[in-house]
Amino acid sequence: MSGAIQSLSRAAAILRLLAGGERRLGLSEVATGLGLAKGTAHGILRTLQQEGFVEQDPDSGKYQLGAELLRLGQSYLDVHELRARALVWADDLARAAGETVYLGVLHQRGVLVVHHVFRPDDSRQVLEVGSMQPLHATALGKVLLAYDPVARGELGDGPWEAFTPRTVTEPAALDAQCALVRERGWADAVEETWEGVASVAALIQDRRRNPVGAVCVSGPVETVCEGGAVRPSLVASVRTAARAISRDLGAHRF
Amino acid sequence: MSGAIQSLSRAAAILRLLAGGERRLGLSEVATGLGLAKGTAHGILRTLQQEGFVEQDPDSGKYQLGAELLRLGQSYLDVHELRARALVWADDLARAAGETVYLGVLHQRGVLVVHHVFRPDDSRQVLEVGSMQPLHATALGKVLLAYDPVARGELGDGPWEAFTPRTVTEPAALDAQCALVRERGWADAVEETWEGVASVAALIQDRRRNPVGAVCVSGPVETVCEGGAVRPSLVASVRTAARAISRDLGAHRF
């Protein structure tokens, strides 16, 4: 676990900087933003451009992310075993539940959505594959926190950002919820990320029973909940789907 | 346009190698595949792993692409101006045409799909955003070939791969088709990529009238064509959508 290659780490930092800022960034902005000499930043950007990882606006000379990243991101999905196994189960789950289905894996300090099935109605929806969800305020995140020590480590000590009045922001409360998740075998999040939205999630394990991801059903509180709590039939559907995916991944039967 | 940073170029080559092979690759495979010393390849892979661009299977020690690429790919889409402007128009087009809609840009030797609207029926479809289409055998590609000299340059001299008996594989024939595309203002491809599939595409220009992409409607020959030719109403819809998007991008009115 010795040192990293300097130029590569810097290139990664530049890409993340470009991904973070909403707009294009100029050479000087990149250089000062990362504390690099202009010449250094330029050399890295030039190479990244040749490789297609960044593009340069011909008018302004400013830089943005490049198309090659999209292509490689798609390739990541293509070889993703969990996603491949889960495709059909997620589809069935969405159909049965009549709600949106997400499949997420732990990535850095959040949950990365690797699959997303639209709610089976005709409403206009945008695909969220590739986007991140907070660990402490979603059902997907709480499942990972409860079962994956790495996730809990990444999150740190809080207090965390409150997205709604119901967001759990204190470590003690969150850890208590995680204990409950482990006890029940599923997690919920009712109006903790967005007002009016509730979700239920369950854990997916690989052949060695390691936590590798989570599957979740999400929708309006009016349809997901019943009398203030998540509808038991939804919980059952999600847990069944999670078990099915885990079995497909080679987890031993119960 | 002087030299590139060696370690960065090599890292990009490793990522492409991992994206190309369907399965995970071992350290030695990567090293020999690119003609690198094992130690060198290991150093790059270690750094890429720390940055999240590759992941390592704990059992086999083999490497695959990492989740950070998916996240950055999504960020690329987020800042993509053409895609943002085209979202609503593509939606309308799909609804009006009753067929699948693709939005593509030139990337290396192919067309990169940056947006994809499912055909508005309940059939099971997989999202193709981030995938590549051949330049010489799709409507999207032929539009770009006709209007973007860079695209024609990238493609080279052929003969190109034949996907079906109707694929155009010879330069003379393709250039003639491109001339026709410029004359008519739209391109079609009937069973040139897949048997039974036909598509129509039109050019999208930016504020300086440069070609920046293409929009396309694609579906079964039975519904897209009529008497051996593409239905004129579809052509009109696609061209109208392309003009609308171009106008949104700031292209001067006609």
Add this chain to the structure above:
DNA sequence: TGGAGGGGTCGGCATCGCCGACCGGTGGTC
């Protein structure tokens, strides 16, 4: 018309990363 800031270039220096020999573990084979 000047100046401030932009992106881009260049060459010299020392740093940084490349290389190939080496290590420990593992799975296959006879």
Add this chain to the structure above:
DNA sequence: GACCACCGGTCGGCGATGCCGACCCCTCCA
């Protein structure tokens, strides 16, 4: 069961390589 072939990984010395900061030209603005 002992060997061997090959795996992923490590290490240190040498030299290529990439970093830095001064410099250039252009545009925009005062």
